[in-house]
Structures are given as structure tokens and as C-alpha cells.
Amino acid sequence: MKIYPLLLAATLISGCNASNVPNASRPDTGRISEGLLLAEKSQCTSCHDLDTKVIGPSWNDVSSRYNEMIRSGRESRKDVEEMLEKKIAMGGKGNWVSATGGMSMPPSYPKVSRENIRKLVEYILSLKPN
Numbered sequence: 001m002k003i004y005p006l007l008l009a010a011t012l013i014s015g016c017n018a019s020n021v022p023n024a025s026r027p028d029t030g031r032i033s034e035g036l037l038l039a040e041k042s043q044c045t046s047c048h049d050l051d052t053k054v055i056g057p058s059w060n061d062v063s064s065r066y067n068e069m070i071r072s073g074r075e076s077r078k079d080v081e082e083m084l085e086k087k088i089a090m091g092g093k094g095n096w097v098s099a100t101g102g103m104s105m106p107p108s109y110p111k112v113s114r115e116n117i118r119k120l121v122e123y124i125l126s127l128k129p130n
């Protein structure tokens with residue numbers, strides 16, 4: 001008897017998700033909406049958007065830049081991930097001056113856990129603009 005309402009709730013929730021996916025034409029929508037949710041919860045989205053500069057650079061631009069560095073062999077994926085994790089945790093500036101006019105990103109750690117920062121970096125690098 002207890003299982004029925006749970007099942008109903010699960011059906012309703014998954015039904016909701018399907019219609020609320022930000023861009024249903026993207027292939028990896030489950031992961032994308034999960035990443036976006038975490039970004040919203042972590043208050044990244046007050047300064048970042050996927051395809052528009054807000055206060056910080058658009059995450060599509062961030063993903064393009066670093067995926068290109070990894071593809072060309074200029075940086076290893078591990079080094080890129082570590083650099084971005086550290087930057088998000090501690091804050092910083094200087095890499096996106098032409099987009100931001102030199103604004104700094106404030107530190108997100110410990111408000112956002114190391115584990116969630118790692119997930120956010122993975123999510124951002126998984127974005128495939130174009």
C-alpha cells in the first residue's frame with residue numbers, strides 16, 4: 001500500500017523533468033540538467049550562463065577554450081581540471097579579461113564542497129558548443 005504513492009510521485013517527477021529540460025535537442029540532456037541544477041544550487045548561475053556572458057564568461061566559451069587546449073595537447077585534461085577546480089574554490093581573475101573587463105570570481109569553497117566543484121568542472125567541460 002505504501003509503494004503506490006511513491007510510484008505516483010516518481011512518475012510525476014520524471015514527467016516534469018522531461019518537459020523542463022532546457023534544450024531537448026541536446027543529446028545528453030539528463031547530465032546537462034543535473035549539472036545545471038547543481039550550478040543553480042551553488043549560485044554559479046548568478047554570474048554564468050551557458051551561451052551568454054553575464055558577469056563571468058559563458059560556460060560554452062570556457063568549455064571551448066579548454067577542450068581545444070586538451071585536444072591540441074597543450075594541456076592535459078588532468079591539469080585543466082585541477083586548475084579550474086582550484087580557481088572555482090579559491091576565486092581569481094585574469095583569464096577572461098577581454099570578456100569580463102577584469103572582474104574577479106569570488107571563492108566558492110567551502111560554501112560549495114570540493115566534490116561538487118569537481119562535478120561542476122566535469123559538467124562545464126562536457127558542454128559541446130557548436
Ligand code: HEC
Nearest residue numbers: 042044047055056093094095096097100103104105108120
Ligand atoms: C560573482 C560572480 C561569479 C560567481 C558567483 C561565479 N563565478 Fe565563475 N567566474 C566569474 C568571473 C568574473 C570569471 C572570470 C575570471 C577570470 O577572468 O579569470 C569566472 C570564471 C569562471 C571559470 C573559468 C576560469 C578560468 O580561469 O578560465 C569557470 C570554470 C567558472 N567561473 C565556474 C564557476 C562555477 C562552477 C561557479 C559556482 C560554484 C562560479 N563560477 C561562480 C564570476 C563568477
